[in-house]
Amino acid sequence: MKRPAVFFDRDGVLIEDSGYVFEVSKLRWIDGAREAVKAANDAGCFAFVVTNQSGVARGLYEESHVEELHKVMIDDLAKIGAHVDAFEYCPYHPEAPIERYRRVSPRRKPAPGMINDLLERFPVDVSRSILIGDKPTDMEAARAAGIKGYLFVGPNLEHFLRAVLE
Structure with missing residues (x-):
């Protein structure tokens, strides 16, 4: 049975973007972020995280x-009865100083690869699914x-998501 999904960007949406977190x-949740994931869960949606992580490619x-950060996020979410169904990240960047991460990747946003990979692995109802991001590349x-x-x-992700889901 297909279900809708909420795809969350990570930095700037779920957690504060203080630069290469x-x-x-240094993990700081955005106001209402954990509750937003729980709201997605309670609404019967898959909850996914899709995040570019070029800090890996930059050697940071x-x-x-x-x-490890994603595991801590999972543990924090579990404390309020929330969960993420899958985390996807892209460590690649076309100008990376680390050669093994230097490439144009179909998974790096604005390309849809991370989303498409999840759509292939899970029974997602695309017509009822959304992505919440904080940058034009997410859109x-x-x-x-x-x-x-x-x-x-901002400022509160739970309020934002509930308004979108209504």
Whole structure:
């Protein structure tokens, strides 16, 4: 049975974007972010995170740091009975100083690759799915994947999402 999905960008939507967030100690949730994920869960939607992580390609941190931060986010969400069905991230950048990460990737937003990969793996009702992002590149990725994009500018993600879902 197909279900709608809410695709969340990470930095600037779920967590504060203080520039290449990778240290668990610097994780700060946006107001209402955890509650927004729970609202998506309670509405019967898949909750996905799609995030560019060019800091890996720039040598600022490792993929293991991204994965560790996502585990902490999962644990924080579980404390309020919320969950993310899948995290997708793109560590690539076309001008990366680290050669193995230097490429144009179909998964790097504004390309829709991360979204499309999730659409292939999960029974998503595309016509009822949305992406919430904080940048024009997020909106371009949503459009390219055939889902509606909503630009979040704050202050409270739960209020924003509930208004969109109504």
